[in-house]
Amino acid sequence: MGSFFKPLKNRLMAACVLSMILIAVLFLRFVDLRPEVSPDFFFGSNDPELAQSTAIHELFPSDEFLIISVAGREIFSPRYYDRLSSFSGDIEKIVGISRVISVATGPEDVRAARDSPFWQPLLISEDNRATLVIAFVDTNSPQSMIEEVEAAAALFDDGEAFHVRLSGMPYIVEQIRRSLTHDLQIFSAASLVIFAAILLIVFRSPVIALGACASGITAIFLTLLILEGLDQSIGILTANLAIIVFVLVQSQAIYLTANWRQVRDLGEVAAVRQAVSQTFRASFWCMVTTLLGFAALLNVAAEPLRQLGAGGIVGAIAALICCYLLYPVFLLFAVRRVDKKVTTKNSDTNARLGFVRYGSALCLILIAAASLPGLARLNTDPSLLTYFEKDGDLYEGLAFVDQNGGSSPLKLVVRLKDGGRLDTEIGYEAMWNLHNELLAEENVGTIISLPALLAEANSHPLAFLLPWREIVSLLSLGINDNVADNFLNEDRDQTLFLLRMKETGREEPRNAVMQRLQEVVNAVGFEVTLTGGVYMLQGRLSDLVARSLLTGTSMLLLLFGLIAWLVSRNWRMALAMTLTAALIPVTVLGGAGWFDVPVDIISAPAVSVCFGIAVDALIHLALALRRGGYPKKGLGAIARAMREQSVGIITSSGIIAIGFLIFSISAFPPTARFGGEIVIGALFAGAATLTLFPVLTRVFIPASRTA
Secondary structure, eight states: OGGGGSSHHHHHHHHHHHHHHHHHHHHHHHOOOSOOOOTTTTSOTTOHHHHHHHHHHHHSOOOEEEEEEEEOSOTTSHHHHHHHHHHHHHHHTSTTEEEEESTTTSSSSHHHHHTOTTHHHHHBOTTSSEEEEEEEEOTTOOTHHHHHHHHHHHHHOOSSSSEEEEESHHHHHHHHHHHHHHIIIIIHHHHHHHHHHHHHHHHOOHHHHHHHHHHHHHHHHHHHHHHHHTTOOOOTTGGGHHHHHHHHHHHHHHHHHHHHHTOOSOOHHHHHHHHHHHHHHHHHHHHHHHHHHHHTTTTOSSHHHHHHHHHHHHHHHHHHHHHHHTHHHHHTTSOOOOOOOOOOOOHHHHHHHHHHHHHHHHHHHHHHHHHGGGGGGOOOSOOGGGGSOTTSHHHHHHHHHHHTTOSEEEEEEEEETTOOOSSSHHHHHHHHHHHHHHHTSTTEEEEEOHHHHHHHHHTSTTGGGSOHHHHHHHHTSGGGTTGGGGTBOTTSSOEEEEEEEOOTTOOSOHHHHHHHHHHHHHHTTEEEEEEESHHHHHHHHHHHHHHHHHHHHHHHHHHHHHHHHHHHSOHHHHHHHHHHHHHHHHHHHHHHHHTTOOOOTTTTTHHHHHHHHHHHHHHHHHHHHHHHTTTTTTHHHHHHHHHHHHHHHHHHHHHHHHHHHGGGGOSSHHHHHHHHHHHHHHHHHHHIIIIIHHHHHHHHSOOOSOO
């Protein structure tokens, strides 16, 4: 046994394997892979965008709620009412449900609810073919609560006379968490298998395929372990971080392997050492560029983007460490098939290749130019419905609820401009006027407000005996569940309007809709003091996504221009590199705009990944040009650099495209869009590096025609 450790490569392999095992054990012991997704998953608790929502909750305490639609052939029948009563009772018994409101627990019956100004918009669908059950969820409800609600819905649902659909933010959040967990477990694992198979086919070496995959998996474990140590849990974006880190390792491992295969007349240790020396500089600059790209996300207000930024920085460093400390050890045990020396092609062949390269470069420029107008059509404010498959049960339930009263909550806290009290008849009339004006807006579904509640209370036969202030006081008593306190503050000068906004058919940004609603509020003598709810948060998020795409990409291009100059030491070549890289985000985002592909917070980071892929290929090719002596050594330097790096560029782009192609068939549309954008970006990046960049280099830096 001791003789095994005598050769240097055996000792290195033993140390490598022990390091991998140690990192894997620590990962399994300390890292929780369950993504954490909260109802306010767009923002963190300390984000300024969430401050107003928090202030609203402090003024008007309320829990999150499930919206359960129950359709039937005849909702006014006693049979439907009895079944709804049983269903509501079972739901209320579930641990985590604080209370349930339905036509079986609030009004006398379905017809009474239909005739009530308060219950009708809250519990009856617009087509009178379904009623809604509102189930309020405790803040610390167990994760199994949603599963029990689903089980109760399945038990009572018969498909026709009593058809149950689930919606509401707690249910939506749970579905997003499940989708992320599924993709993390299934698609990430499947991608790893596909990467390994392609590496095996391309390099025809089980040792290389094993080493590349083992190094990539170790980098994933190391990244998530460090993030766990930094107390950063897995969120809606870091769930895809694993495959991004794996890709970063594979990209550099492919270039390292390609350079290793071209080393001649050296022993196995010396060959690996030379390949590492030749490749590391380019890989280091690739890591720096990737790191800076992720660092640009750290100042964004949206917490998921900040989490991805921090995770990406850690992942870029971990990928470089694992690629150059672990993977080269496996190359010591691989059989090196040295590529045959390629003779210089004759002038006719070079002319044909030049014609093809110029033609391909022109095609890429035309594609980018055609994509450019699509940037103006980019949808960074997609509907909640776009997060789910159109044929899925959740989409069906969410769409039904949206069409019958709206699905996305918006909270407006308002007060009279003169600061008057609202628990008076004058205040009631003003609030009722505002209620009706807001309800007239096309994007508003239903409104739950104090005037609607007072209108219901006023329908009591003896209500005329009491003034409005006394009715409000009665509704504030514990015996009435402190109903008024959910809509009116202690000083009785601010009130809450809870709007359910429609997502289907919306053609303008949410921020524009909210701006118009504020104008309506001002026009009737009120002013908005606080704004909150998922609708508002998504509107703010769309601005942040759009801004991060613009500023982040612009900053990356500027930084890459500087790095390109440091790499090439020639400003003309740096310009050619930067122009080539700039076409990648233009093509990906412009194509998304033309084909109406939503750019949500989960799929938006795909552009940064695509940019990183383009940067890797350009840096490796530029350094090969410098080593070849371009432009002093003429066009032959370009030919040698292309022969040296083309295998790595084609393999890297192809493997990344095929590996991420599996994400495009995910049942979670944001993940599918994330994968699809990277596939397009990877293919375009590889083609642009091999065709457009050499053409621009020759245009900007004319070379001597002597080899």
